[in-house]
Amino acid sequence: MTETTYREAIRQALIDAMQTDPDIILLGEEVGLYGGAYGVTKGLIDMFGAERVIDAPISEPAIVGAAVGAAMTGLRPVAELMYVDFAGLVMDQLANQAAKSRYMFGGQIGVPMVLRTQGGTGRSAAAQHSQSLEAWVMHVPGLRLVMPGTVNDAYHLLRAALTQPDPVVFIEHKGLYTLKGDLDPAVPDAPWGVPLVRREGADLTILTYSRMLQESLAAAEALAARGVEAEVIDLRCLNPLDETAIFASVRRTGRALVVTEAAVTGSVASEIAARVGEACFDWLEEPVLRLGGEDIPIPVAPALERGSIPDAALIAETALWLVRREAPAWA
Amino acid sequence: MTETTYREAIRQALIDAMQTDPDIILLGEEVGLYGGAYGVTKGLIDMFGAERVIDAPISEPAIVGAAVGAAMTGLRPVAELMYVDFAGLVMDQLANQAAKSRYMFGGQIGVPMVLRTQGGTGRSAAAQHSQSLEAWVMHVPGLRLVMPGTVNDAYHLLRAALTQPDPVVFIEHKGLYTLKGDLDPAVPDAPWGVPLVRREGADLTILTYSRMLQESLAAAEALAARGVEAEVIDLRCLNPLDETAIFASVRRTGRALVVTEAAVTGSVASEIAARVGEACFDWLEEPVLRLGGEDIPIPVAPALERGSIPDAALIAETALWLVRREAPAWA
Amino acid sequence: MTEARSNIAPVLRYAAMRRIRSFEERVGELFLRGQSAGSMLHLSIGEEAVVGMTDAMAPGDTFTTHHRGHGVFLARGADPARMMAEIAGKESGYCRGKGGSMHIADRALGHLGANAIVGGGIPHVVGAGLTYRNRRSGQISVAFFGDGAMSQGILYESMNMAALWHLPVIFCCINNQYGMGTRVDRSAGKLGFGGRAEAFGLIAAHAEGQEVEAVHHAARDLVAAARDGRPGFLEIDAYRFYGHARMDKSPYRSPEEEAEGRARDPLTTARARLAAEGLADAADLDRIDAAAAVEMDAALEADVAAAPPGLPTMFQDVYAPGTPAPRPQADRLRAVLSEAPR
Amino acid sequence: MTEARSNIAPVLRYAAMRRIRSFEERVGELFLRGQSAGSMLHLSIGEEAVVGMTDAMAPGDTFTTHHRGHGVFLARGADPARMMAEIAGKESGYCRGKGGSMHIADRALGHLGANAIVGGGIPHVVGAGLTYRNRRSGQISVAFFGDGAMSQGILYESMNMAALWHLPVIFCCINNQYGMGTRVDRSAGKLGFGGRAEAFGLIAAHAEGQEVEAVHHAARDLVAAARDGRPGFLEIDAYRFYGHARMDKSPYRSPEEEAEGRARDPLTTARARLAAEGLADAADLDRIDAAAAVEMDAALEADVAAAPPGLPTMFQDVYAPGTPAPRPQADRLRAVLSEAPR
Numbered sequence A, B: 001m002t003e004t005t006y007r008e009a010i011r012q013a014l015i016d017a018m019q020t021d022p023d024i025i026l027l028g029e030e031v032g033l034y035g036g037a038y039g040v041t042k043g044l045i046d047m048f049g050a051e052r053v054i055d056a057p058i059s060e061p062a063i064v065g066a067a068v069g070a071a072m073t074g075l076r077p078v079a080e081l082m083y084v085d086f087a088g089l090v091m092d093q094l095a096n097q098a099a100k101s102r103y104m105f106g107g108q109i110g111v112p113m114v115l116r117t118q119g120g121t122g123r124s125a126a127a128q129h130s131q132s133l134e135a136w137v138m139h140v141p142g143l144r145l146v147m148p149g150t151v152n153d154a155y156h157l158l159r160a161a162l163t164q165p166d167p168v169v170f171i172e173h174k175g176l177y178t179l180k181g182d183l184d185p186a187v188p189d190a191p192w193g194v195p196l197v198r199r200e201g202a203d204l205t206i207l208t209y210s211r212m213l214q215e216s217l218a219a220a221e222a223l224a225a226r227g228v229e230a231e232v233i234d235l236r237c238l239n240p241l242d243e244t245a246i247f248a249s250v251r252r253t254g255r256a257l258v259v260t261e262a263a264v265t266g267s268v269a270s271e272i273a274a275r276v277g278e279a280c281f282d283w284l285e286e287p288v289l290r291l292g293g294e295d296i297p298i299p300v301a302p303a304l305e306r307g308s309i310p311d312a313a314l315i316a317e318t319a320l321w322l323v324r325r326e327a328p329a330w331a
Numbered sequence C, D: 001m002t003e004a005r006s007n008i009a010p011v012l013r014y015a016a017m018r019r020i021r022s023f024e025e026r027v028g029e030l031f032l033r034g035q036s037a038g039s040m041l042h043l044s045i046g047e048e049a050v051v052g053m054t055d056a057m058a059p060g061d062t063f064t065t066h067h068r069g070h071g072v073f074l075a076r077g078a079d080p081a082r083m084m085a086e087i088a089g090k091e092s093g094y095c096r097g098k099g100g101s102m103h104i105a106d107r108a109l110g111h112l113g114a115n116a117i118v119g120g121g122i123p124h125v126v127g128a129g130l131t132y133r134n135r136r137s138g139q140i141s142v143a144f145f146g147d148g149a150m151s152q153g154i155l156y157e158s159m160n161m162a163a164l165w166h167l168p169v170i171f172c173c174i175n176n177q178y179g180m181g182t183r184v185d186r187s188a189g190k191l192g193f194g195g196r197a198e199a200f201g202l203i204a205a206h207a208e209g210q211e212v213e214a215v216h217h218a219a220r221d222l223v224a225a226a227r228d229g230r231p232g233f234l235e236i237d238a239y240r241f242y243g244h245a246r247m248d249k250s251p252y253r254s255p256e257e258e259a260e261g262r263a264r265d266p267l268t269t270a271r272a273r274l275a276a277e278g279l280a281d282a283a284d285l286d287r288i289d290a291a292a293a294v295e296m297d298a299a300l301e302a303d304v305a306a307a308p309p310g311l312p313t314m315f316q317d318v319y320a321p322g323t324p325a326p327r328p329q330a331d332r333l334r335a336v337l338s339e340a341p342r
C-alpha cells in the first residue's frame, strides 16, 4: 500500500500487465516518445520497445481498427484515444466492428482489446476537448465500459480490463490524473463489475462515477456537517452493471440522486435514474433526481466551464432538498 | 388530402422545399441516378439537375463535413446517410462540427443543414444495417432530432426541418416507407417541437415515436378490445422536446410506458422515463416502464430479429400488467 | 509457390472460379425461393478471378472481405453448405445464423470477417499485420474490398500505417466498376488507383479481371514482398455482371455496356486459355463444371429449410461465455413485477 | 494580382509576418501571466510564410484553419485585440469567450472556423466550394492544416470530392515537421505529400517555408487554377520553433535540430532579401517591427483582464436566437421541486 496518483496507478497497471502478458501492445498517438498527452505512458517505450509501444499517425479510425485486427489475431492491444471527444471518429470501428464481431460471427472471433481514453472538463480545453461521451458507449451492446474514480480502482480496473475477453472502453478523467490516493496492487477495492459503497449513509443514495465520485464524497462530508448522511455509491463498471447494491441502497434510503458530468440529456445518469425508478418505485419517498452537465457544448471561459457542470456544492444543495425539502438558493 | 406513402411524403417534401428554396441541395450516396437506396429521391436529379442533387463518393465523413461547409456559406444542404448505422463514421462531423460551430464561434456561424437517414429493423439486414442510434444524437447539445412516425408528419416535419437555422437529424424508418396514410401538404398534424396525442385514453400513457408509434397504436386497439384505454403520445421531435403534453397525460393516467426500438440501455426511452419519473413522481401509480430492443446486436435470422424488438403484442401485454396487474405469459 | 507454377494449378484455379460462379447462382436461387435471410445478397459473379489472389496466399494467412465476399471465402476453402446455411440464417451456418451473407467468418480458415461497412474490414488486416510482425510468424493478411472503398478515408490511414510499419499486408481492390449505381468515374477524382497506393509507399499492381493467371502473377509478387515487410496494393479490374444486390436491376447502365462487361468473363477466358495451352480439354472442363454444379446443388439443399435458431440464442455470443450476458428484457420486467411489495 | 506583383507587396508580406510573430510572442506572455483560458495555446512561430498563401486570396474568399491558426487569421485581417480577448476567454473576443484559441472564427473576414479536431475543418471548404460553384460566385475556399492532418482519412475523401466536382478549393498543408512529438517521418509511410494530392487529381505544389515569396508564387498559380475549378494542394515546408503547446518543452528533439530549424526563419530570410533587392532597408524594417510590437502590446492589454462572461451567457448560441434554447438544469430541478403537490 503506497500513496500515488491516478496517473501513476494507470501507468503502473500497464507496466505490470505488460510484464505479465507479452501479447499486450500499446497503440496510439504520442504513447511512445512523448509518453502520452497526459504522461500516462511515460517511459514505457524504453521499457518495452517500439514494437510493443507503438506511436501511431493521427489516424484514430485506423488505430481502433488496427487494434481490432490485432485482437482478432492474438494480441491484446490497448488502443489509446487521446481524448474521448474524438470518439466520433472511431464509433464505427468501436460499435460496428469491435462490439459486434463476436456476435455477428457466431462466437468465433472475440476482440479482447482495451480502448483507453480520457474525458471531462477542467482544463479550459473548450468544446472539442472536454466532453464526457460515455453514454454513446453504454448504448452499444458488445462493449464493456469502465470509469475509475479512485487511484486504487484506476489500477485494478485496468488490470481487470486487460484480462477481459471482450472489448473494454476504459475512460479516465483528465481532472483526476493528479488525484492522490492509496494503491495496493494486491487488493482491489471491489471485484470487476460490482458497484461499491464508498460511504455509508441512511438518508439518501448518491449514485455516481469518475470525477463526480470525488465531488460527491466532498458533498457527503458537507452534508454530514449538516446532519444528513449520504450513501455514496461508485458505479465503476457501467456495463456490465450489477444493480444489486444500488437497488438495495435506494430501497433503504428511499431517495436517490444520480450525478454525472456529461450533458444530462441522454446521459448515463438518465439510464440509471430510469432503472432505479423502475426497480425501486415502491420504496421511493421522492423522485429520483439527476444532476449532470448543462445541455450545452463546453465553453472555453474557465468560469463558464466550471459553471456548466455539477460540483460538491450543487450536489449537497440538491441532496438537502431531496432529504429535507430545503430549497436551495437557485430554486 | 390524398393517400400516399411515407416514402412519397418525404420525396414530396423534398420536391416542394427545393422548388421554394433554391439553396437546398441534396448530397449523398446514390441520391441521384439511383434515386436513393430506398427510392426516396427517385427522379429528383432529373427535376433539379446534378448541381443540386449530388451523387457523392462513399465518403460519409466528408459528405457530412461538406454539408457543414455548404451550410456555413449559405446553402441549405440535405445530406443523406444511407443507414443510421453509419453514424459512427460521421459523429465527429455531426457532434463536434455541425452541432458546436454556432456555439464555439459565439453565435456567428450557424449550420442550417438536415441530415436525413433511416434506421431500424425489418429487412434482415443484420447487425450493421438495422440499428436505431438516435440516442447518440439526442445526447449532443446543438443538434435537433426528429423521427416521424406517420405519413403526414414525414412530410411536414421535413418541411419544418428545412426551415430550421440549426442542424437537424431527421431519422426515417426503413419499415415505414411503405406505410400508407393521408397527406395534407397544407395542414401539419401539430407544430414542430410538440408531441402529439395520437389516441386518447385514461388508463395509461404510452410514449413512443417512429415505427413503434404504429405498433403502439395497434397495441392500443387490442387493449381497447380488452377494456383498457391507452393514451398514445407520439414524441415526434425528440429534441427540442416540449414535455407539457407528456407530463399532463401521465399526471392524468398515473401510468407510463415508454417504447423504443433501440437497444434499451442508454436509449431515448431511458431519457424519457427519467424525465417522467422526475416530474410526475407524485402522480404515478406504478413505475414508469421501458420497453425497447434487447441489448444485443441485431441478428440476421428473421425470427431472431423480430424477437429482439417490441411489437404490438408485447406492448399490449406490458400495458395490461401496468394497468391491471395481469402478468403476461412470459412473466 | 511450387504448386503455383505447376501445370495443374491453372486448372485448379479454373475449378475454383467455377465453384464460385455455381455457388452464387444458387444464392440467387435461394433468394427466389424466399429462403434467404433478407435480400442483402451481393453476388460476386464476374469477379471470380480474385482466385488469382487467394491462390497466392498460404495456409495460415488471414483476410477480411467486404459485403461481396462469398467468392473470396470459397476460394480460401469455405464449406459451401455452411455458407448457404448462414445465408439462410440457420444455426448450422458459419455464424449460427447471426451474421448472414454480409457477415461470414471462419477463424479456422483465416477469415477474420466479411463486413457490411464499406471499408470497415480494411484496418483489421493492419492489426493482423502487427501481430504477425511482432511474432515474426511469416503470415500475411489481405483485405479484399471494392472500388467503393477507395473513397473511404480509413483505407488511406490503413495504407499509410502498413507502409510506415512495414507490415505483411496486402490491400486488394476488386474494382467491378460500380459502387451500387455509381460508376467508378463518377466517384473518383482520378482513376488508376495504384497511384494512390504508391503515394503512400505501397507496391502497387494492376491486373485485368478476366485473366485469372495475370491476377495470380501479380499477386505472387505482392505476396512475396508483403511477407518481407513490403506491403502492397492490387487492383483487379472486373465487371459486376448483375445488380448491386438481389433487388437491383441496374437501370443506371445500358444493356450494351452490360453485354460488353459480361463478355469480360474470367471463366470463358480461362477455358479458352487452358484449351489453347493444352492444359485441359473441353471435356475436362465440362467435368469440372458438372462437379461444381453437383456440389452447389447439394449446398443449396443443405440446411436452408431448417427451423430458425431458437429465440434464446439471441443472447448468446454478445459477450464471451463465462462473462455476464445481457439481461433479457423479460427478466427486467419480471423483476419489476415480482419484487414490488404490492 | 496586380498588387501581388508590385514592389510594395513583399514588404507588406514581411510586415504581416512580423505582426504574426509579435502576436504569438504576446500569446505566450498572456499564458505566463495566467490570463489565457487554459494552456491549449499553439503558436505558429516559424510558420509565418503562410502569408504567401493568405496574400494570394481575394476578399470574399473563405478558409478554415487547424488549432495553430492565429497566424493565418491575422494575415487575413483579424483584429489582434479581439483575438487576444478570445484567447483570454472574454466576451469581447471574436467568439464571446466561448471558443478560445482553438476555435476562433469571423464570418465577416471569411474565417469559417479554427478547429481543434485534426482535419476537422478540411471538408468544410469542400462544402464552401459547392456553394461557390453552384452560385458561380468566383470565390475560393482554403483549408489550412498541419502535417498531422495528412494522416486523417477525411483529407483524402475531401481531396477526391474537390477533384471530382472541380471545386474552387485549395488544401494548404503547413508542414512544421511535427505532430506533437512525432516527426513527420515517423508518421508518414512516404514523404512528399504532393504525390498523394496528385494521385487524387489535384494540382500539387511545394514551397520552402522560409521563403515567403516562393510560397506566394506557388500560391498565386494555385489560386488562379482553383478559381477555374481546378483544385490544388500546397505544402509549405516549415519548422515549429517551439513546443506543441505552451506546456511542451519538446524533449523529443535535439537542441541541434531545433537550432537548425529555427535558422530557417522566414522573417530573417525576408529581411535579407528585401534589403538585397533594395525594396526596404534595415531602418524601414525596424520601423515595421516596432509598429508591430506597439500594436501587439496594445492587444495584450486590451480586454484580457475583463470580468469573465456572465454565467447565463452559457446558454446562448447553442441554437439560433428565437428557437428553443436548452433548459438550464436549475429550471428542471425547480420544476420538480415546485410542481410536486406536497
Ligand SMILES: Cc1ncc(C[n+]2csc(CCOP(=O)(O)OP(=O)(O)O)c2C)c(N)n1
Pocket: B029, B058, B060, B082, B086, B089, C042, C066, C067, C068, C116, C117, C118, C119, C145, C146, C147, C148, C149, C150, C176, C178, C179, C180, C240, C244
Ligand atoms: C460505410 C458504408 N457506406 C455505404 C454503404 C452502402 N453500400 C453498401 S455496398 C455499397 C457499394 C459498394 O461498392 P464497392 O465497394 O465497389 O463494392 P461492390 O458492391 O461493387 O462489390 C454501398 C454504397 C455501406 N454498406 N457502408
Ligand SMILES: Cc1ncc(C[n+]2csc(CCOP(=O)(O)OP(=O)(O)O)c2C)c(N)n1
Pocket: A029, A058, A060, A082, A086, A089, D042, D066, D067, D068, D116, D117, D118, D119, D145, D146, D147, D148, D149, D150, D176, D178, D179, D180, D240, D244
Ligand atoms: C482528431 C484529433 N486527433 C488528435 C488530436 C490531438 N492533437 C492535437 S494537435 C496534434 C498534432 C497535430 O499536428 P499537425 O497537424 O502537424 O499540426 P501542428 O500542431 O504541428 O500545427 C494532435 C495529435 C486532435 N486534436 N484531434
Ligand SMILES: [Mg+2]
Pocket: C146, C147, C148, C174, C175, C176, C177, C178, C179, C180
Ligand atoms: Mg464496386
Ligand SMILES: [Mg+2]
Pocket: D146, D147, D148, D174, D175, D176, D177, D178, D179, D180
Ligand atoms: Mg505539424
